[in-house]
Amino acid sequence: MIPLVVCDDSNMARKQLIRALPPEWPVTISQATNGQEALAALRQGLGQVMLLDLTMPVMDGYETLAAIRAEGLACKVLVVSGDVQEEALRRVKELGALAFIKKPADPEILRSSLIELGLFDPAATPTAVTQTAVLDSLKVNFRDALREVTNIAMGRAAALLAKALGVFVQLPVPQVNIFEVSELHMTLTDAMHGERMSAVCQGFIGDGIAGESLLLFHDSEVADMARLLNWQPKDDLETSEMLLDLASIIIGACLSGIAEQIDVRFSQGHPQLLGQHSSIEQLIKLNQRRWKKTLAVEVSYSLEAHNVHFDLLLLFTEDSIKRLTNKINYLMN
Template sequence: MSARVLICDDSKIARKQLARGLPTDWAVEVEFAEHGQEALDMLSSKNFDVLFLDLNMPVKDGYETLEALKSFKSSPVVIVVSGDIQPQAIQRVKDMGAVAFHKKPASAEDLRHLLTSLNLFSANRNIQNINGYAPNAAEQFTLNDCLQEVSNIAMGRAASVLANMLNVFIKLPVPKVNILEVGELQMALDYSVKEDSCSAVSQGFVGAGVAFETLLIFSDSSFPDMAKLLNVAETINSVVEVELLMDVSSVLVGPFIDAFGKQLNIDFSHSHPALIAQHVKVADLVNAKRAKWKRTLAVEIVYEVENYQISCDLMMLFTEDSVSVLENLLSYLVEED
């Protein structure tokens, strides 16, 4: 008898990777949900044995989904597979009923070992290729899809470093990936940075034909809580603010780029981080770089610290020449075995 498996993840890439990583000698029928609410709707009308659940999703995230499952009379075994590897995130999902957590990406070997350890699967050497997953030939994967997934994994690595350093929980969004004209870039930043003024640190990276700039933008209202968490006792002046900016920038950007580069098999060379704006409006920040940012492939991630008034916006701004190189480098994510 086949096991019924539901994979819930907003990323098409992640759904595909997880499905094709399931044991080929496991009699299983696989279905998909793009967010928690869709998964809950499906679970209300069908019985599933196993739910693979992402955490960072739109509409209803993994935490909200786990909370809602508590009211179900019968629910599947839940395995969380996420790029968010903060210790608090792992403990929270287990406290909420998940039987296991696995970081993204999960290889076929990882999944086989995990499912065996949970007594959800036992190898049948006499049966081959009965995994019910069949790739959808009509499904198209874009550069944005691929870049969003590798950014999501890198985001989780960086957040974990910051969370461990500050002993806090970082609230993570779904990364946004778009090709933006300079005016659209300003609108995106206006939406994310809701304060009247902000400060920003920039750093350049290059490797294997890929060139980009990271821009870390802090709402100026974040400084008091940031200083508190970093145990800064001095009066907050412009010099202390710059030190705080550089400290947090190094912790967030360094691990992010390291995890991003490993997924592309690139060691990026980089410039020194530089303060490019302090206490300015978003429009002034964009104007300062308008000539350079005419049109860019942008990845945007907004980090927030739970229970503190700290918010920072990390953007990766790629050169136009990098787009075709990225498409080639990320093609491994959608290649069939």
């Protein structure tokens, strides 16, 4: 039996990945929710092969690959990630990963990768191996499932943003919360520390699921964004055009990635500038009647080597939560 470590902070991602393994591949599975746990398993001899995510708390996939190399640990690593930027692929290969498979892992692609790397020989494994006990132990809740769906979608958005700006986009773990609008107000005010903001909003609706995407730009970083895009906005009107163009890329790609995974087609409204040079308090005050109670998914993108980051909020209406739960259920079980 081959000792295998599956490392991902999401229960749903690990469950999907274990289901995608060749059923006749003779492995014993250890699980890790971050790089630190994965390294501990490797040091105990529990990982001859590892399937590794990139975006994780505590220690991410890049740091894990670097530590494996630094410690000289004998482990063959395949990266399985939603971060599909070309630079991400280049970096993990440089750090010693043998393959890069995009999430959610296609069983046939995973199978052919394992065969190609000499890690799995179907002719030499005549008996099926069941992972029922491992899969049964993985309980997936709604927030974990939505977080993973968003994680994959934001990776696709980052890849488009990276191409448009010629940069590497650093991705966090998405946050999923159900807020009253007053709580959303407090959370955002806390996070923005009194900065002046510009915000773009774009509505979406499809198959009983509706909401708005809110993309926040920090005024102090707009000049850096313009330089990256080779824009020279002369006034607020030209600046707003630039922000609307960027918002179309980020919001469109993220919503498209979510829609594809949960089998929904979203119709999107035109992006609108909610305000420029405003405090987050003013933006929330202007729009609190529209949002009321909301399911909020928060994603923050930052650009490596640049003082630029974007805060994207997907605000689903309260009425959408039941329908969204039903759509996501088949991914959870």
